[in-house]
Amino acid sequence: MPSERLLDIGSTITIEKQAFNLLLSHLKEEGYLSIGPRVKNESLVYEEIESLDDLPQGYSTEQKPGYFRLIREKHSRYFDIIPGAHSWKQFLFPSSVELFTLHKNGKGWKNTTQPTETPSYAFIGVRACELAAIQIQDNIFMRSDFTDPTYRARRQRVFILSVNCTHPAGSCFCTSMGTGPRTKEMFDLSLTELDDVFVLTIGSQIARRMMTGIPFEDASGYILTNVEHKLNNAEQQMRRKLDTSDLPELIIEHLDHPYWNEIGKRCLSCGNCTQVCPTCFCWDTMDEMSLDGNTTKRTRVWDSCFNPGYSHQAGGNTRPTIYSRYRQWLSHKLGTWKQQYGTLGCIGCGRCITWCPAEIDITEEIAALRNEVKR
Amino acid sequence: MTTLAPETTKSHSDLLLEPHWAEITEIIPEADGISTYWLRFTDPAEQEAFRFEPGQFNMLYLPGFGESAISISSNAEDHEKIGHTIRFVGNVTRQVSRLKVGDIVGLRGPFGTYWPMKEMEGKDVFIACGGIGLPPLRPALYHIIKNREKYGKVTLLYGARTSGDLMFPNEYAEWRKAGIDVEVTVDRGDANWNGRVGVVPMWFYQFRIDPRKTAVITCGPEIMIRFVIFEAMARRVAPENIYVSLERNMKCGQGSCGHCQMGPYFICKDGPVFRFDELQSFFNVEEF
Amino acid sequence: MYNKAEVTQELEKIPWFKEIKPEHLQKITDIAHLRHVRAGEVLFREGDREDFLYIVIEGRIALDIFIPHRGKVRIYTAEPWDLFGWSSVTPIIHQRTAGAIAVVDGLVVGIDSAKLRQACDDDHDLGYLVMRRLTNIVASRLLVTRLQLIDMFASPEEKNAK
Numbered sequence: 041m042p043s044e045r046l047l048d049i050g051s052t053i054t055i056e057k058q059a060f061n062l063l064l065s066h067l068k069e070e071g072y073l074s075i076g077p078r079v080k081n082e083s084l085v086y087e088e089i090e091s092l093d094d095l096p097q098g099y100s101t102e103q104k105p106g107y108f109r110l111i112r113e114k115h116s117r118y119f120d121i122i123p124g125a126h127s128w129k130q131f132l133f134p135s136s137v138e139l140f141t142l143h144k145n146g147k148g149w150k151n152t153t154q155p156t157e158t159p160s161y162a163f164i165g166v167r168a169c170e171l172a173a174i175q176i177q178d179n180i181f182m183r184s185d186f187t188d189p190t191y192r193a194r195r196q197r198v199f200i201l202s203v204n205c206t207h208p209a210g211s212c213f214c215t216s217m218g219t220g221p222r223t224k225e226m227f228d229l230s231l232t233e234l235d236d237v238f239v240l241t242i243g244s245q246i247a248r249r250m251m252t253g254i255p256f257e258d259a260s261g262y263i264l265t266n267v268e269h270k271l272n273n274a275e276q277q278m279r280r281k282l283d284t285s286d287l288p289e290l291i292i293e294h295l296d297h298p299y300w301n302e303i304g305k306r307c308l309s310c311g312n313c314t315q316v317c318p319t320c321f322c323w324d325t326m327d328e329m330s331l332d333g334n335t336t337k338r339t340r341v342w343d344s345c346f347n348p349g350y351s352h353q354a355g356g357n358t359r360p361t362i363y364s365r366y367r368q369w370l371s372h373k374l375g376t377w378k379q380q381y382g383t384l385g386c387i388g389c390g391r392c393i394t395w396c397p398a399e400i401d402i403t404e405e406i407a408a409l410r411n412e413v414k415r
Numbered sequence: 416m417t418t419l420a421p422e423t424t425k426s427h428s429d430l431l432l433e434p435h436w437a438e439i440t441e442i443i444p445e446a447d448g449i450s451t452y453w454l455r456f457t458d459p460a461e462q463e464a465f466r467f468e469p470g471q472f473n474m475l476y477l478p479g480f481g482e483s484a485i486s487i488s489s490n491a492e493d494h495e496k497i498g499h500t501i502r503f504v505g506n507v508t509r510q511v512s513r514l515k516v517g518d519i520v521g522l523r524g525p526f527g528t529y530w531p532m533k534e535m536e537g538k539d540v541f542i543a544c545g546g547i548g549l550p551p552l553r554p555a556l557y558h559i560i561k562n563r564e565k566y567g568k569v570t571l572l573y574g575a576r577t578s579g580d581l582m583f584p585n586e587y588a589e590w591r592k593a594g595i596d597v598e599v600t601v602d603r604g605d606a607n608w609n610g611r612v613g614v615v616p617m618w619f620y621q622f623r624i625d626p627r628k629t630a631v632i633t634c635g636p637e638i639m640i641r642f643v644i645f646e647a648m649a650r651r652v653a654p655e656n657i658y659v660s661l662e663r664n665m666k667c668g669q670g671s672c673g674h675c676q677m678g679p680y681f682i683c684k685d686g687p688v689f690r691f692d693e694l695q696s697f698f699n700v701e702e703f
Numbered sequence: 704m705y706n707k708a709e710v711t712q713e714l715e716k717i718p719w720f721k722e723i724k725p726e727h728l729q730k731i732t733d734i735a736h737l738r739h740v741r742a743g744e745v746l747f748r749e750g751d752r753e754d755f756l757y758i759v760i761e762g763r764i765a766l767d768i769f770i771p772h773r774g775k776v777r778i779y780t781a782e783p784w785d786l787f788g789w790s791s792v793t794p795i796i797h798q799r800t801a802g803a804i805a806v807v808d809g810l811v812v813g814i815d816s817a818k819l820r821q822a823c824d825d826d827h828d829l830g831y832l833v834m835r836r837l838t839n840i841v842a843s844r845l846l847v848t849r850l851q852l853i854d855m856f857a858s859p860e861e862k863n864a865k
């Protein structure tokens with residue numbers, strides 16, 4: 041029944057699915073730009089959404105190494121689909137952002153950067169693993185000794201509606217990385233989709249406000265059991281596993297193992313994995329000067345350790361062959377990241393597996409490396 | 416373990432990598448393709464506030480071309496100007512070679528860890544370096560000279576490819592007078608060169624190095640560093656007493672863009688000066 | 704000229720000579736001589752057929768090779784306790800492949816290579832020690848030469864131009 045009382049933080053309720061549109065319009069009135077999953081060009085992207093109708097209702101995906109297909113199912117659920125190549129990092133850490141513009145001023149330069157509006161995003165449909173990725177990137181871009189102003193400005197404004205996965209896709213292995221399928225913290229609203237209703241947990245003050253005036257019911261014991269059941273199911277269904285018990289040591293102590301050459305032979309160094317990975321954070325800068333030499337624009341763009349120019353310096357290239365670049369990526373992600381940031385850098389989303397044209401599966405490669413090392 | 420000195424050039428606004436502006440006050444050609452650029456911040460308050468430790472570097476910015484990490488090669492006690500010894504080898508530095516006195520460039524810094532001047536007090540200091548590895552060590556030499564009594568025997572073993580490539584030769588006499596044993600070698604000599612001919616690492620045998628109280632510091636091409644470390648450790652110098660300065664492709668100087676990583680370390684933030692035991696486990700891994 | 708006792712005295716300062724048996728040392732000093740050199744003095748020229756192995760006691764001896772159109776390139780300097788001219792002991796090319804010139808005033812010990820080979824043939828124990836020592840010296844000289852070959856200080860532009 042409709043109620044004007046503010047829900048408590050931590051409380052779990054159910055709403056009719058159509059009531060979700062009320063939430064979206066509340067967010068819009070508040071100034072948020074809602075971003076959610078959409079079907080586009082036979083793939084799944086994160087773009088602006090206005091209503092429930094924009095969501096990929098009735099779809100799921102089939103994913104495995106080097107393979108992604110949208111499947112039309114008989115169900116009518118909106119969020120029962122595992123993400124495609126897009127991740128949320130493109131909104132907090134844009135693939136291209138202007139740093140500043142300079143105008144020639146005598147012998148020097150004048151800063152003529154125009155202030156830009158920072159968008160207030162509402163991320164609709166953040167998976168548990170993706171939330172873990174945002175947490176990881178928070179540690180990278182907002183540190184005590186260094187903060188990226190763009191990331192911080194956007195991150196501070198972001199409204200997160202997370203989704204608990206009930207059906208993992210073929211590439212998923214979040215349970216191995218301890219990042220899912222449940223979202224436990226750091227969300228404004230957490231959603232689990234059942235056939236008839238959305239089950240929502242309130243996570244913040246803003247969520248309380250956004251939910252005002254939306255008809256709801258307190259979640260019954262039956263509903264909560266159902267949710268638990270579905271999440272347990274999701275855990276069981278996850279086929280792919282990555283044994284992390286000996287990471288990072290397995291990698292760090294065997295950097296010169298010949299097996300890296302084996303992977304190197306198959307890797308194309310295309311960089312897809314770094315592009316789709318929600319935690320990869322390397323970036324480069326570009327200077328664009330006008331033809332008359334009076335204006336320069338400095339831009340920050342994504343970079344990848346697979347790019348040959350990435351490790352190029354005055355004395356030559358430190359990683360001229362593909363195997364050493366692959367090793368750099370994986371030994372960082374599942375190895376040295378721990379020493380740098382306290383956790384491993386992988387969230388178990390499986391994007392790098394799905395989107396690798398050479399069908400390299402990091403869970404298999406780690407298992408193979410472990411095997412080779414034991415021999 | 417050396418600690419990071421805070422960046423002196425704090426951003427005025429919230430812009431990432433915002434440059435601060437400095438004027439070129441003097442250009443000194445040092446060797447073929449290498450010159451020292453003396454810079455002074457255009458804002459006198461910034462120049463006055465700028466402090467660095469020997470071994471640190473600045474990011475030099477040429478709008479339209481990009482940034483380059485350059486070690487500071489001047490005396491840390493000189494607050495009037497900052498010396499940057501630059502080899503013209505990439506897009507940015509080649510453009511720098513076309514600049515004139517009075518031109519304005521962007522400057523950010525200082526960044527990185529620094530030579531362990533405090534840790535080395537009371538010890539003998541053996542400096543083995545080569546080529547363009549001497550400029551980042553010059554501030555350390557000046558510090559030692561200013562505080563000579565705090566250090567034991569101090570040796571500078573410096574090599575270059577030919578006699579024309581030796582850096583700062585007009586200062587050697589002064590350094591010797593200040594109590595530094597300056598020993599020079601070249602890879603290839605000519606009939607006019609009466610000094611040593613041979614690579615830096617091979618001359619270790621001539622020096623009495625007491626491993627119990629010697630700190631070895633080295634900077635130069637990584638292949639040279641490798642053999643210097645080999646020679647030092649062959650003389651029982653412990654890895655904890657060897658310090659190296661490394662170089663990698665740097666873009667941000669702040670441990671954020673990822674380019675300069677070597678294993679778990681960001682060379683710009685956890686280095687460039689490292690105590691060798693921190694690197695030992697992966698220093699010799701090919702193409703790491 | 705110097706007498707045997709003076710030669711022995713100088714050689715005994717060098718660690719390796721301290722470690723070998725007195726009778727072995729004796730056999731070497733019998734075929735060795737001391738030579739004072741002045742700065743600029745040429746000990747031997749490229750192409751010479753003289754046959755001595757030298758040890759530097761004091762000073763610095765430079766080894767030069769003349770390259771047509773390029774001039775004299777100084778490839779090595781031998782410092783106190785360093786050896787040069789060792790290829791005459793196990794000759795492949797029976798003439799000097801480089802010239803030796805004293806850069807500063809100095810003192811060297813010359814050992815007759817032919818007589819040294821003979822002494823090694825006659826006394827295999829001595830032969831083994833001498834050859835082992837020479838192998839060590841040649842190995843470290845090879846390492847140095849390789850490092851010179853790598854041209855570690857070459858500027859990247861030159862490397863790329865190749």
